[in-house]
């Protein structure tokens with residue numbers, strides 16, 4: 001039985017899926033205007049763990065995570081760089097998906113891009129309009145929050161650590177004078193010169209941020225979904241507004257369980273691009289493996305903030321090695337049939353191991369508390385190292401196989417116990433890279449000989465062949481250099 005801390009009610013609730021054996025899950029994705037940092041990785045790993053834990057428990061999970069590919073930050077950045085928002089988005093999505101692969105995050109079932117869904121957003125605003133929840137002002141369309149009775153009480157309890165989002169500040173400043181109530185939010189923004197825009201019944205413009213998520217969640221998952229997730233900073237006003245517009249349009253509950261991950265902080269301040277205190281993920285991956293970063297992020301309970309510091313990383317590295325060694329060593333111990341006089345102690349060991357396993361899974365079942373669960377895993381390892389390995393140096397076949405099965409099972413969502421398969425994949429990648437470099441150099445050395453023999457025609461042919469294969473060759477006197485185009 002899985003229990004979820006539902007942020008809307010501030011309560012731990014038993015998870016009851018809408019469809020038996022299935023979970024529908026929507027998580028607010030990133031605004032794709034820059035390379036991901038460790039804060040993005042935190043949210044992505046947290047919800048990947050939750051999704052995979054459901055799968056481990058036998059649920060079919062449909063997981064939708066969007067890309068916000070039009071907003072003010074994107075427009076400003078694209079203008080700064082003299083590129084289109086489409087290209088900017090493309091580049092940033094590639095980087096984001098590289099991060100997912102590096103951290104062994106399973107790709108979401110659907111990854112819609114906001115700009116592909118604009119006709120549905122327009123239809124949705126029309127639906128709200130017909131029901132009398134909107135008004136037009138200065139060419140933009142707003143949601144009238146005074147029409148929704150419980151609007152102000154949604155997600156009222158704000159954590160001390162939560163800060164207003166940039167969108168928040170923008171909405172308050174730029175459009176405040178055009179609104180009936182200060183909380184009203186824009187559904188359709190009137191076009192501004194130099195900004196991308198789409199045709200709509202209200203003239204050229206673009207959708208507001210909140211409407212994107214409601215429309216994409218409902219389109220791919222239905223009018224009521226099981227779980228909606230995101231960072232804690234999205235509770236108000238983003239998720240508050242998602243509820244307001246979705247439930248006003250359908251008259252149904254939009255989301256059964258709201259879940260929010262804590263921030264990744266540096267010196268007690270949220271890591272964010274706009275505050276400039278971020279650590280780029282690609283920089284982190286230069287010094288640390290993806291398996292380790294995944295462990296580091298999962299070793300905290302997803303709801304709690306992580307206070308990032310290099311010292312703690314060293315500690316975490318030793319802890320991860322301890323788990324991995326334990327798993328690897330299991331295979332080395334001779335698993336003999338145990339003599340009858342040891343039978344009692346074997347059954348004691350088995351009971352103790354069962355108890356740790358149960359505690360581990362209870363912690364995961366109780367709102368996916370991976371920090372607590374890992375505590376029990378370490379208890380199990382310590383118990384083993386003290387009581388079984390050292391004293392007897394042999395374990396029963398049953399215990400050994402049972403433990404291997406357990407560890408491999410939980411590794412389907414933890415993803416860091418048996419890094420061997422993953423490392424082998426990495427290594428085979430680097431072996432191919434080495435071979436490719438060797439082959440290219442061999443061909444180019446041959447071309448050097450061809451040039452020395454004054455067969456320039458053949459030398460040019462070889463160069464052209466390489467260019468066709470995407471290898472750009474530059475001659476430097478007798479020597480050469482090359483790069484991949």
Ligand SMILES: [Zn+2]
Nearest residue numbers: 028029213238
């Ligand atoms: Zn969202």
